[in-house]
Structure formats: structure tokens, C-alpha cells
Amino acid sequence: MNDLTHVAPGIWLVDTHQFGVPHQGGVYLIPGKPAALVESGTSLSRTRILQALASLDLDPADVAWIFVTHVHLDHAGGAGALLEDLPAARVVVHERGVRHLADPTRLVASVKEAVQDRFPLYGDAVPIPPERLHPAQDGERFRLGKFSVQAVDSPGHAPHHLCFFEQATGSLFSGDAAGLYLGGKLLPSTVPPSFELEAALATLDKLIGLQPRLILFTHFGPGEPTLLTTYKELLREWVDLVRRVRDQGASEEEVVETVLQEATRRGWTSTGPAKADLRMSVRGVLGYLARRAGQA
Numbered sequence: 001m002n003d004l005t006h007v008a009p010g011i012w013l014v015d016t017h018q019f020g021v022p023h024q025g026g027v028y029l030i031p032g033k034p035a036a037l038v039e040s041g042t043s044l045s046r047t048r049i050l051q052a053l054a055s056l057d058l059d060p061a062d063v064a065w066i067f068v069t070h071v072h073l074d075h076a077g078g079a080g081a082l083l084e085d086l087p088a089a090r091v092v093v094h095e096r097g098v099r100h101l102a103d104p105t106r107l108v109a110s111v112k113e114a115v116q117d118r119f120p121l122y123g124d125a126v127p128i129p130p131e132r133l134h135p136a137q138d139g140e141r142f143r144l145g146k147f148s149v150q151a152v153d154s155p156g157h158a159p160h161h162l163c164f165f166e167q168a169t170g171s172l173f174s175g176d177a178a179g180l181y182l183g184g185k186l187l188p189s190t191v192p193p194s195f196e197l198e199a200a201l202a203t204l205d206k207l208i209g210l211q212p213r214l215i216l217f218t219h220f221g222p223g224e225p226t227l228l229t230t231y232k233e234l235l236r237e238w239v240d241l242v243r244r245v246r247d248q249g250a251s252e253e254e255v256v257e258t259v260l261q262e263a264t265r266r267g268w269t270s271t272g273p274a275k276a277d278l279r280m281s282v283r284g285v286l287g288y289l290a291r292r293a294g295q296a
């Protein structure tokens with residue numbers, strides 16, 4: 001199956017064809033007894049994930065954990081539906097994200113508002129019963145045969161973001177904490193409603209301190225650990241750019257357009273669905289700047 005790639009010893013990447021295209025969104029699979037998934041993708045990822053399990057001869061009943069980096073629908077939206085196929089699995093999520101997975105009503109409403117006519121691409125989210133949710137603490141470890149997966153509190157992209165660090169292979173599942181890595185290009189992931197620059201930079205220092213040997217991006221695939229440092233620089237430049245354009249007094253719509261033009265000039269651009277994400281990321285920085293101004 002072409003949508004399944006071996007990315008590190010014993011770790012596989014399933015291309016979920018997020019937003020209907022390849023190489024945009026992934027779910028990682030750690031086979032074994034017990035087995036685990038990192039991310040669930042949207043509810044539209046379900047068939048591809050089950051196909052991947054089948055092609056690795058994995059019994060769905062052996063999946064003990066679905067580690068989700070945060071509750072945004074492209075990462076955890078499909079977890080509830082997937083639990084119907086994985087009878088023994090529980091969903092590991094940041095303690096601040098638990099209530100959104102137990103009752104996704106508000107989460108779904110906020111995504112609808114943010115993405116509007118693109119909403120059908122995000123699938124649907126069904127509530128997860130509390131006994132199948134595992135709120136994770138920073139530093140908590142999960143044993144999976146020869147693997148040991150550690151939850152790493154990593155706010156910035158969202159306050160309820162966790163990365164997962166697998167020690168045997170030095171693999172860091174970065175979720176959206178290290179940005180998007182699409183087609184060999186690093187792009188900002190600073191979407192509304194709760195991006196915080198300072199928290200994101202502190203998180204990147206913490207991730208660098210883990211000395212990972214491999215970064216496994218949800219969007220999309222493996223990358224070098226030096227990308228963590230590159231992303232710190234990119235985040236600062238990106239927020240500076242949005243701030244400067246905003247300070248010229250343009251309307252929000254104009255700010256978005258001007259920033260996107262400048263981003264294209266600097267090579268921070270991507271074709272396909274990531275372009276709409278970049279638009280949202282400008283709005284996420286504007287929200288962050290407004291909140292900061294409100295606090296001052």
C-alpha cells in the first residue's frame with residue numbers, strides 16, 4: 001500500500017489524504033503488542049487507518065493507545081469514530097483537551113466558524129466516553145514493547161498541545177508544535193484561537209533539549225532535528241511580519257492579503273490546501289497580538 005511508509009525502526013506513517021490530497025496529513029502507527037497510533041486524523045481518515053492495520057497484519061484489538069497531540073479536528077477529530085473499530089484503545093490527550101473530546105460541540109462549532117465552506121473536509125467528531133479518555137501529564141511514560149513514549153507538554157500552537165517522544169528511536173512526534181513541513185518546506189502553524197508566541201518558543205527550546213534524532217511531523221512526515229531551531233527563527237519573523245503589516249493600519253482582510261504576498265516572496269508558501277491554512281495562521285497571529293495589547 002503506497003499510503004504506508006516506514007519512517008523509523010518499527011514506526012510507520014499512514015498518509016490519510018487529508019483534505020483529499022496526499023502528503024498533507026498523517027497518522028503514525030507503532031505496531032506490536034500493544035500497538036499504538038499517534039494522531040487519529042479526521043473522521044475521514046478511518047478507512048485508510050484500518051487498511052494500514054490490515055496491511056501490517058495487525059489486530060485492531062491490539063491497539064491500546066491513540067496518542068493525540070491536540071484536539072484540533074485534523075489531529076483528533078476522528079478518534080471517537082475510530083474507537084468503534086479499536087475495542088481496547090484509549091485516547092491519550094492533554095488534560096486541558098479532555099473536555100473537548102468528551103463533548104466536541106464547541107470544538108466543531110469553532111472549526112466551522114474558522115474554516116467556513118471548507119468544513120466538510122474536516123469530517124465530524126463523535127463524543128468519546130470518559131472511560132476511554134486518558135488525560136496525560138507532562139513527562140508521563142507509556143510502555144509499548146521495546147518502545148517508551150513520553151508525553152511532553154508543549155503549549156504555543158494551542159494550550160492543550162502535547163508532543164510525544166519515543167526514546168528508543170529518538171523520534172519526536174511534533175504535532176503542530178514545530179510547524180508544518182510540506183514538500184520540504186517549513187511553514188508557520190499559528191492558527192486561531194489560542195496561538196501564543198512566547199509559549200511556542202519556550203516549547204521549541206524544550207523540544208531541542210530532548211535531543212531528538214528525528215522529527216515526525218503530522219503535516220507531513222519525517223524531518224531533521226535542526227528544523228526545530230529553524231522554526232524558532234521562522235516564527236519570530238512571521239509574527240514580526242504580521243505585526244508590521246497590521247501597524248500600517250490596514251483592515252484585517254488587507255493584512256491577510258499583504259502578508260500572504262510577502263510570504264510568497266519569502267518562499268513561505270505552498271500550493272493546495274496549506275494555502276488556506278496559511279491564511280488562518282495570519283489570523284491566529286492577529287488574535288495573539290490583540291490579546292497581548294489587551295493585557296498591556
Ligand SMILES: [Zn+2]
Nearest residue numbers: 072074075176
Ligand atoms: Zn494540524
